[in-house]
Amino acid sequence: AQRVTQPEKLLSVFKGAPVELKCNYSYSGSPELFWYVQYSRQRLQLLLRHISRESIKGFTADLNKGETSFHLKKPFAQEEDSAMYYCALSPGGSNYKLTFGKGTLLTVNP
């Protein structure tokens, strides 16, 4: 069975501080990992995925297969980063079902 764990429900930082949202997963195969973000009163949208190895809005995430982690990081948080962040896992291949973590609400204070 696949499982995604986000240990922090809430995370509060000050503007300009580094931020790291933790995500650990459990899956026996080679999954695809994603971070989705939901800003206030908006729909869920993709932030980034591990196979792209890209930086979006200053965020990066590296898949660590040894630690089964996919932590989301940003060196300097901005107020507009305040949102709900969900880590998600897909088995990959032809299976597109996403399993979501419970989410972390990030608040960036001025």
Added chain:
Amino acid sequence: GAVVSQHPSWVICKSGTSVKIECRSLDFQATTMFWYRQFPKQSLMLMATSNEGSKATYEQGVEKDKFLINHASLTLSTLTVTSAHPEDSSFYICSARFRGYTGELFFGEGSRLTVL
């Protein structure tokens, strides 16, 4: 990006009635749509996977007779909550995968159902 639209955004109904929620992909053909349920302050729980022209695949614990899913075309999937009860009150979200899947799912804005 691609747009997925849900209708209605919110609905209030009496216990025992049925409610239909539509999920449309506005500018692409969605070969697969997913229906999620989200309780307050909790994560999204996948209810079922809907493939165009075939029966939906339900996740364990989801009553298929309670939550009827129809994916009649490449741009429309519907979720009907039959004989709704207060415990069915929730936020229902759909997402769609388009034919040229690149790993991204596009989400609707969600539909909030309140059963009185």
